Amino acid sequence: MLEDTKISFIGSGAMATAIISGLCEQGLVAPQHITASDPSTAQLEKIRQQYPINTTSSNLEAVKEANIVVLAVKPQTLRAIGKELKDELHSETLVLSILAGSTIDSISQILRHDRIVRVMPNTPAQVNKGMSVWTCTEQVNDTQKQQSQAILGALGEEIFVESEKFLDMATALSGGGPAYVYLFMEALIDAGVHMGFSRDVAQQLVYQTFEGSVAFARSTDMHPAELRNRVTSPGGTTAEALYQLEKGGIRAAISKAIWTAYKKSRYLGGLEKNG
Numbered sequence: 001m002l003e004d005t006k007i008s009f010i011g012s013g014a015m016a017t018a019i020i021s022g023l024c025e026q027g028l029v030a031p032q033h034i035t036a037s038d039p040s041t042a043q044l045e046k047i048r049q050q051y052p053i054n055t056t057s058s059n060l061e062a063v064k065e066a067n068i069v070v071l072a073v074k075p076q077t078l079r080a081i082g083k084e085l086k087d088e089l090h091s092e093t094l095v096l097s098i099l100a101g102s103t104i105d106s107i108s109q110i111l112r113h114d115r116i117v118r119v120m121p122n123t124p125a126q127v128n129k130g131m132s133v134w135t136c137t138e139q140v141n142d143t144q145k146q147q148s149q150a151i152l153g154a155l156g157e158e159i160f161v162e163s164e165k166f167l168d169m170a171t172a173l174s175g176g177g178p179a180y181v182y183l184f185m186e187a188l189i190d191a192g193v194h195m196g197f198s199r200d201v202a203q204q205l206v207y208q209t210f211e212g213s214v215a216f217a218r219s220t221d222m223h224p225a226e227l228r229n230r231v232t233s234p235g236g237t238t239a240e241a242l243y244q245l246e247k248g249g250i251r252a253a254i255s256k257a258i259w260t261a262y263k264k265s266r267y268l269g270g271l272e273k274n275g
């Protein structure tokens with residue numbers, strides 16, 4: 001699907017490196033068809049030591065021959081990129097943006113370009129376990145959609161959605177998701193230390209419990225509530241802990257947190273008046 005496709009990265013930090021690594025390791029694109037652009041020569045050298053890709057400090061040079069341009073800078077750099085690239089992209093070039101919070105409209109106006117894929121990835125993409133939710137403009141053709149799917153597949157799982165509104169939902173759920181999971185993990189580890197486990201042992205218990213629980217849930221058709229019931233003996237220790245969590249309002253707190261994050265994402269994208 002991506003054979004003979006030239007892919008250029010504008011910004012070559014953590015996320016670009018993760019995508020380049022996925023593409024090269026999985027043999028989806030020949031390294032000589034990849035170009036990474038970044039102001040930091042040290043960063044470019046670091047990637048080049050791993051993969052024999054082309055590197056440049058000129059964004060203009062990077063996009064010249066590219067079929068796909070991946071925007072992987074911080075969102076606040078988008079305007080500067082737009083000034084540089086707005087009249088330089090071929091009309092059929094696909095722009096794939098992973099910038100959090102930058103809407104298709106804003107990217108389109110800033111770059112004066114209409115073939116755009118917008119993706120909401122998450123940080124586990126850096127170990128190829130990401131969850132990417134993406135959508136695109138109607139000018140993106142079927143081949144380009146399949147190419148986008150292949151690129152995002154190199155980062156983990158991907159889901160295409162018809163409307164950008166789902167990206168605001170994904171921002172709240174899977175985009176911020178790792179932060180919520182880490183908070184829960186941190187609290188559990190601290191609770192383990194409070195009881196008397198060493199921090200290392202508490203961490204091992206918690207990491208493996210998360211990994212095992214996800215693997216088990218994925219291996220069965222059972223609803224999470226049923227899986228939870230199976231661990232909860234009547235009058236037992238788990239029932240006691242769950243009672244305390246529910247009494248503390250954990251379920252309502254989670255629901256409210258995600259809803260508020262969704263509204264905030266819409267506000268930042270200019271879709272809601274109050275943030």
Ligand SMILES: NC(=O)c1ccc[n+]([C@@H]2O[C@H](COP(=O)([O-])OP(=O)(O)OC[C@H]3O[C@@H](n4cnc5c(N)ncnc54)[C@H](OP(=O)(O)O)[C@@H]3O)[C@@H](O)[C@H]2O)c1
Nearest residue numbers: 011012013014015038040072073074075099100121122123
């Ligand atoms: N990290 C994640 O897991 C994650 C998850 C979801 C979404 N995202 C989105 O992915 C994007 C990239 O995130 P990241 O974590 O990879 O950031 P990052 O590591 O900071 O990488 C951005 C790179 O862009 C470079 N850069 C700055 N100005 C540039 C310019 N004018 N032209 C070309 N390159 C330029 C930066 O160089 P300097 O450091 O020298 O400035 C840096 O190397 C962000 O927009 C973020 O919202 C990231």
